[in-house]
Amino acid sequence: MTDTLNDPGTEVPHPIETDFEIGQDNVQRFGLDIHNPVFAISSIAIVAFVIITLMFQGQATDFFGWLRPFLTSTFDWFFLSAANVFVLFCLFLVFSPMGKIRLGGKEARPEYGYLGWFAMLFAAGMGIGLMFFGVSEPMSHFTSSVGGTAAEADARTDWAPLGAAVGDAIAARDLGMAATIFHWGLHPWSIYAVVALSLAFFTFNNGLPLTLRSAFYPLLGDRVWGWPGHVIDILAVFSTLFGLATSLGFGTEQALAGFNFLFGWGTGNVAKVVLIGVITALATISVIRGLDGGVKILSEVNIALAVLLLLFIIVVGPTGVIFETIFSGGVAYARDIIPLSNPFGREDTNFSQGWTAFYWAWWISWSPFVGMFIARVSRGRTVREFLTCVILIPMLASVIWMGAFGGTAVSQVMADSSAPVIDAAQELKLFVMLEQLPLSAITSFIGIILVLVFFVTSSDSGSLVIDTITAGGKIDAPIPQRVFWCVFEGVVAATLLLVGGSSALTALQAMAVSTGFPFTIVLLTMCVSLYIGMRRYLKAMA
Template sequence: MTDAIVGQDELVPHPVETDYEIGRDNVTPFGLDIHNPVFAISGLSIVAFVLITLAFQDQAAEFFNWLRPALTSTFAWFFLSAGNIFLLFAAFLMFSPLGKIRLGGQDAKPDYSYIGWFAMLFAAGMGIGLLFFGVSEPMSHFASSMGGVTQEAGARTDWAPLGAAAGNAEAARDLGMAATIYHWALHPWGIYAVVALSLAFFTYNNGLPLTLRSAFFPLLGERVWGWWGHIIDIVAVFATLFGLATSLGFGTQQALAGFNHLFGWGTGDVAKVVLIAIITAMALISVLRGLDGGVKILSEVNIGMAALLLIFVIAVGPTQAIFDTIVSGGIAYVQELIPLSNPFGREDTNFMEGWTAFYWAWWISWSPFVGMFIARVSRGRTVREFIFCVIIVPTVVSVLWMGAFGGTAVFQVMADAAAPVKDAALELKLFVMLEHLPLTTITSILGIILVLVFFVTSSDSGSLVIDTITSGGKTDAPVAQKVFWCTFEGLVAAALLLVGGEEALNALQAMAVSTGFPFTIVLLAMCISLYIGLIRAHRATKAS
């Protein structure tokens, strides 16, 4: 049984009360409302992966230690090329007449204010990453040959497109900031924008379920409701859950390191279990309260606290050096954007493969989660408004954040070559940097709270996304199902941290990257499908 989508120059059928949505593929054991193939296959596969990884830790560690660099080194050119395509495609849509199309139809009104919208899309996208890497990545690029200065003699960098900054600390700082911004600004948000826009358009303008398969209807037709669609959704579940569990593991390490640094609480197994249980419980409460009563409120509170910490660091830190870092680093990013984006003929293979290709695969593996969540909260925006806000606003915030936190840490090292932040562990760099500013205990506790709440917002929004995918695109699944996925995320992370330790996290990162490779192909096809859909909608609007 099919119905017709209004607003297309060709009638595009979509299922209404079909097997896909409420028929034989949906069963309700234990009060669950699940899309049986996707739920069963993805759930059982993830359980099998965890058990095998934990049972054969040495072999798994060897395999995954080989897998990630093998993929990023072999396909670095592919990841970089795809990242460029996604960003250019988004820019084309924003400036073309297609940018006038409104998500949900011309009379649709936004469900959320700009503040609430920005808070949710940013918290789901990169909030926690900025906390973990805001100090560590600028420091890494500054201190290594990537930034143009080595620890010993200021030898020439192998970052050939950017030239050498031998012996020039300020030049090294600027080039390091350019590299950092490149990994956190336009390109990753361009990836998110393409996925989110595709899902929002085909859901709100075409009446299709809010799930990844819907974005491929112009290319696959009715086959999206069969195994082609099942495969797309299953891979999306894999990417989302592995990404969330990995991030939860890193966040646990950072928060525990902060508590231990301040209060000597320890970082043992008991502490890990307790902290993961607290995060999972908070996420569960947020999920049960729903999108407006949980995720939205937590996101707005967290963005407010993050803004407060950012303003504090700028105000009481080396203010002039921070603004110098933001401005000069931003200028360096613009100047070196094309050389950094070049996928061919590069001499800086370590940077391109070890950093950029890994980041692009990581962002792509996260794109089903972030894209679907952004789509859920973006009804009523025009395509032009959507792309501008989803790409430009987070880019500006990322530049400010990296410039403030990374710039402060680099300033400390430039002022004192023996500054503790230089040799601190990655998960401690934020707290060690804050030690040199006033109100250290208060700001460090605020930083820990931010880490925890950002993970709660990522966990609960991720649970909502997985729940939507595995229930066939429904956004009002039963409470039991929400509890299942939220709890499952916490259990996976706890098991991997307790039994597998760091090797299990490495395995999970490798899985996230490995899902990023096939999903890159999926996203390239999604661009074609989205363009076809937008062209049809534009023609229908002109004809009416």
């Protein structure tokens, strides 16, 4: 991939006039090319977090158990409102004259074909999440019939409250699919698209560094190279690291559950640390190989395995029911997207706070990582093409995935209200569902491999992104720096899993929400800055 920032022969169309010079704040120490003070503050804070959390495990467990529900119950309206703004802003850009802007200038052309581009979008954006929630979320919404208070949801021990009639169960299935698609559709990918487009536009069209602070140049001017910019980048590092740790924690729990399900391996703390260590080592190798030699190859391998598993489910599973679930769930999503998105006056607090507010905070905490990664591989696309593909293609893939995996599990429960999948732990539901189909040992093993490879692609691509931020926007920082962040992603994930104990996932979710909250404000401001920058760009081109 061409580095427009470090290649003096590259012509940047209509660059923003700025006194910033690449490398002016970078220093070389111990073989590292670091951007002061972002690297220093971020790395010291993360190390301190790990040490303090391990020293005061009891207090940390209590704190994490309080933090997540406090934030999601107090600020659910804020998360839901912000996500709606991102969707509407993306729709505005698609249909406005700004949609014709080409990332990199009029002569720029895409550096990756659609297949490789889509593979990297999908693997980086939602891989582990789809594996973890592909069966469990449609099942959860189906059995609770979506909504109600947390106490009411807990009281529903099976699907009987939905009514024994098939019609009632089908309505609940469609409502559950609509809720699931809502969490994996337009809203999350609009969040990613806003960040990715901002970074790509200000980097490729204005000659600024590939880092979060650049997106705020129209508002802050040269102050983005000072402390206001440092704060933005430090928040981006924290958000990315804890968002990644949450996903890696989900992946670890599911992979260990799968190994234990198939081979009787343990799922204790030692097993968690060993697995995270092995995957971090593999991710480190991929990081050393770089974007084309590591991340791109693993992403394409993962997509191939995911497609094979998906096709297997569709062919040997309840094929007709799967397509019916995909279609009727999609229709229900289109029908109910406005009430699902409503941030005010909601009575279904279990859904809006326990599910949606957490999801939006999680996606937002992931957005610097996914957005920067998407930006790096999207040079040459028009804004309209970029937004359409980045939002719609992964959304459609998610709908098909959830319809196939979730629809199969729900059909098993509709056929038998005591089906094993209904009582299985969240991280086991995928493997219990596959057990009811032919070749379950093989497909379950493929499922584990998918989780692990998604684990690796998330870790290595996340390391590249954090490294870029802490190196002041450079994409060719020294390898030891990439390795440092890759290792600490694993350390943070392991720490939160160990400290969380039986509520490990709560600890992971708490940190994702806590970093997602302040970064939501950053993203809303970013929309204003991007609009101003694109409007100026169009005037300059006229």
